[in-house]
Amino acid sequence: MRPETIAAADPSAEAARIHDIGYxxxxxxxxxRAYARRSxxxxxxxxxxxxxxxxxxxxxxxxxxxxxxxxxxxxxxxxVSANMKNLPVEYTEYxxxxxxxxxxxxxxxxxxxxxxDLRFRTVPLYFSRPLERGDYVLAKYAAMASALFVLTxxxxxxxxxxxxLAELGFAEQTKGFxxxxxxxxxxxxxxxxxxxxxxALTPRRGFGVAAVIAVMTIPYGAVSTLQVIAWDQGxxxxxxxxxxxxxxxxxxxxxxxFLGATxxxxxxxxxxxxxxxxxxxxxxxxxxxxxxxLLTARYRKVGL
Amino acid sequence: MTTGPLPGPTVNPVNVILTEGLSKRxxxxxxxxxxxxxxxxxxxGLVGANGAGKSTLLKILLxxxxxxEGSARVLGLxxxxxxxxxxxxxxxxxEHDCLPPDVSATEFVVHMARIxxxxxxxxxxxxxxxxxxxxxxxxxxxxxxxxxxxxxQRVKLAQALVHDPRLVLLDEPTNGLDPVGRDEMxxxxxxxxxxxxISVLVTSHLLGELERVCxxxxxxxxxxxxxxxxxxxxxxxxxxxxxxxxxxxxxxxGTAALVAALDRAGIRTHAGGAAPGAxxxxxxxxxDEETYDTVRDTVxxxxxxxxxxxxxxxxxxxxxxxxxxxxADSAADSPADPAAAEPGRPGGTxxxxxAGRTRTGETGKTAETAGPSRPRATSGGPDGGGRxxx
Numbered sequence: 295m296r297p298e299t300i301a302a303a304d305p306s307a308e309a310a311r312i313h314d315i316g317y318x319x320x321x322x323x324x325x326x327r328a329y330a331r332r333s334x335x336x337x338x339x340x341x342x343x344x345x346x347x348x349x350x351x352x353x354x355x356x357x358x359x360x361x362x363x364x365x366x367x368x369x370x371x372x373x374v375s376a377n378m379k380n381l382p383v384e385y386t387e388y389x390x391x392x393x394x395x396x397x398x399x400x401x402x403x404x405x406x407x408x409x410x411d412l413r414f415r416t417v418p419l420y421f422s423r424p425l426e427r428g429d430y431v432l433a434k435y436a437a438m439a440s441a442l443f444v445l446t447x448x449x450x451x452x453x454x455x456x457x458x459l460a461e462l463g464f465a466e467q468t469k470g471f472x473x474x475x476x477x478x479x480x481x482x483x484x485x486x487x488x489x490x491x492x493x494a495l496t497p498r499r500g501f502g503v504a505a506v507i508a509v510m511t512i513p514y515g516a517v518s519t520l521q522v523i524a525w526d527q528g529x530x531x532x533x534x535x536x537x538x539x540x541x542x543x544x545x546x547x548x549x550x551x552f553l554g555a556t557x558x559x560x561x562x563x564x565x566x567x568x569x570x571x572x573x574x575x576x577x578x579x580x581x582x583x584x585x586x587x588l589l590t591a592r593y594r595k596v597g598l
Numbered sequence: 599m600t601t602g603p604l605p606g607p608t609v610n611p612v613n614v615i616l617t618e619g620l621s622k623r624x625x626x627x628x629x630x631x632x633x634x635x636x637x638x639x640x641x642x643g644l645v646g647a648n649g650a651g652k653s654t655l656l657k658i659l660l661x662x663x664x665x666x667e668g669s670a671r672v673l674g675l676x677x678x679x680x681x682x683x684x685x686x687x688x689x690x691x692x693e694h695d696c697l698p699p700d701v702s703a704t705e706f707v708v709h710m711a712r713i714x715x716x717x718x719x720x721x722x723x724x725x726x727x728x729x730x731x732x733x734x735x736x737x738x739x740x741x742x743x744x745x746x747x748x749x750x751q752r753v754k755l756a757q758a759l760v761h762d763p764r765l766v767l768l769d770e771p772t773n774g775l776d777p778v779g780r781d782e783m784x785x786x787x788x789x790x791x792x793x794x795x796i797s798v799l800v801t802s803h804l805l806g807e808l809e810r811v812c813x814x815x816x817x818x819x820x821x822x823x824x825x826x827x828x829x830x831x832x833x834x835x836x837x838x839x840x841x842x843x844x845x846x847x848x849x850x851x852g853t854a855a856l857v858a859a860l861d862r863a864g865i866r867t868h869a870g871g872a873a874p875g876a877x878x879x880x881x882x883x884x885x886d887e888e889t890y891d892t893v894r895d896t897v898x899x900x901x902x903x904x905x906x907x908x909x910x911x912x913x914x915x916x917x918x919x920x921x922x923x924x925x926a927d928s929a930a931d932s933p934a935d936p937a938a939a940e941p942g943r944p945g946g947t948x949x950x951x952x953a954g955r956t957r958t959g960e961t962g963k964t965a966e967t968a969g970p971s972r973p974r975a976t977s978g979g980p981d982g983g984g985r986x987x988x
Contacts, residue, residue, distance in 0.1 A: 316793070317727075317731060317793050317794040317795075318727060319762055319795075320716070320720065320724055320761065320762035322716070322717065322720050323715075323717060324686055324714070324715035324716065324761070325715040325716070325717060326686075326715050327682065329712075329715055329717075330712065330713045330714070330715055333709070333712035333713055334713060337709055337712075346701070346705055347700055347701060348700045348741060350700075351700060410698055411698075414695065414696065414697060414698045414699070415692070415694055415695060415696045416696050416697070416698060418690075418692050418696060419690075419692070419696050419710060419713075419757060420713060421662060422660055422662070422685060422688075422689075422690035422692075423685050423686075423710075423713045423714050423715075424682045424683075424685050424686045424714070424715060425713055426682070
């Protein structure tokens with residue numbers, strides 16, 4: 295019923311007039327693909343921390359975030375109170391020490407980011423809108439990488455602020471902090487890609503979680519073991535090459551190659567040389583671009 | 599953003615959807631076979647059995663799946679080139695479940711509005727409006743996992759309408775709903791056009807329910823167009839009337855007496871079919887309103903009890919037959935059609951559109967009786983003439 299007809303029929307129906315205003319057209323702007331992509335990115339990033347979802351889905355990401363930041367807080371507190379000359383932990387080292395937490399977070403949130411849409415078949419709703427397949431993959435990938443970056447960079451910020459508070463050398467700390475941020479940025483993009491590809495294979499969340507954990511830990515365990523054996527047998531050249539074959543050691547090697555970080559490989563064997571450098575850079579780039587391509591291919595079949 | 603009261607139906611292009619020689623072939627099956635059809639503004643029903651090519655057609659119309667050959671235009675835009683522009687102005691409601699259970703309807707529809715390109719404030723306002731229009735109130739703040747099927751269908755409809763499209767494609771919107779929910783959904787679909795001014799293409803495998811809300815019905819089968827015509831053509835041109843009477847002492851065979859009396863009045867009748875119980879049903883062609891009165895008066899004069907007098911609409915099977923050029927009533931007489939027997943079984947569910955479904959052997963298609971129709975000219979007989987009488 296039109297407002298004016300109500301008013302004409304019954305002057306006392308002012309309240310009804312407010313509640314029944316009929317259908318209104320929308321003549322405002324339609325912001326297009328880039329905006330849609332951004333909206334999906336924001337929603338996915340928030341979702342990775344359980345924001346905008348039920349209270350239960352906030353518990354795990356928030357808990358892991360706290361666990362990730364807690365050691366940084368403790369280190370800072372110790373450094374400040376004990377008047378240390380240097381932070382006991384390097385910026386580039388921090389993520390490695392807490393890699394289990396990062397792995398858990400990825401295992402929990404990557405399926406959340408992609409399996410949900412597959413499982414509840416929300417994907418067709420996206421593709422029936424101006425958003426294209428590439429936009430969807432890009433938004434999801436960027437959101438997952440950003441979520442990981444938030445997780446890994448936050449403790450570094452705490453360390454840095456603590457270091458400044460303890461009046462440690464500004465230039466040195468800033469350089470270390472910058473290198474740390476760069477290393478966790480690469481780590482975030484790499485891990486997000488691997489996690490999403492694995493998670494997008496199955497609409498079942500449980501499988502996704504298990505598969506991501508497996509992909510993150512099994513190659514790492516295998517590579518580490520082989521590295522120790524190689525090192526034991528004096529085959530020192532093989533150690534850095536083996537590092538190419540698991541995500542975690544890949545990041546490790548890249549850090550010591552390009553950022554001069556202390557090597558976490560057995561015996562502190564730091565990879566070096568142009569050939570190894572090229573190999574690490576190529577594998578890193580290859581895995582990241584490959585993940586993106588695989589994700590795009592994955593969604594070719596899913597539209598509607 | 600400017601919003602104002604609706605200026606009335608505004609879809610001005612003559613053709614909302616236009617396909618020409620549209621084909622879609624997969625390695626093993628041909629989903630669409632040189633389909634040419636025109637859909638104007640209003641509510642259009644797309645009817646066909648499962649696998650008739652309805653969903654494939656929707657995908658092509660949304661610009662998501664390229665046609666093997668032929669062309670299609672939606673709202674004047676070419677599906678092959680302007681898919682994005684089409685999807686901005688078209689809403690789509692899938693047949694299957696598509697709602698994440700741990701999110702509230704409001705949260706979800708706002709998100710979908712933004713993916714359609716609406717700015718944040720507009721997305722929230724339109725979401726509140728749209729959810730109210732589809733009849734979702736306080737429960738819209740609760741997680742959707744706890745919703746009934748009817749509520750979920752409403753949310754699915756809301757997300758298709760939230761960006762104020764000019765056309766919505768609804769894929770089997772009444773699927774899984776109980777009779778009441780089905781009626782409400784059909785009423786809502788009608789309102790989308792009459793109140794909101796949005797054209798609708800709605801698919802179903804039930805012709806009966808689409809007849810109630812559509813201006814125009816398109817029947818596809820095996821990827822080809824069987825028939826496309828205004829809804830009134832399906833029913834009004836030849837209304838078949840089913841009449842059943844009781845026997846009395848004066849007329850031991852009431853049916854025979856009525857046949858004779860109607861014959862004198864110039865109305866030809868024929869038996870309702872060979873199926874059990876159908877022997878007592880008389881079928882006749884009601885050319886106009888007067889036929890109803892004539893039948894009523896004749897029955898009253900003979901002093902018979904009028905068990906039923908109802909419109910019997912055509913079933914999809916008949917549409918198939920008449921498309922092939924054979925007379926419609928031959929299908930109704932065919933002994934191979936037990937469904938023709940008793941659409942208004944006494945003590946049956948009494949739900950229009952729910953009555954007997956059958957598979958016709960020759961065509962292998964799921965057909966459905968269109969169901970007992972609107973009450974019309976049934977009162978006035980000795981027994982009131984309701985279809986549930988006796």
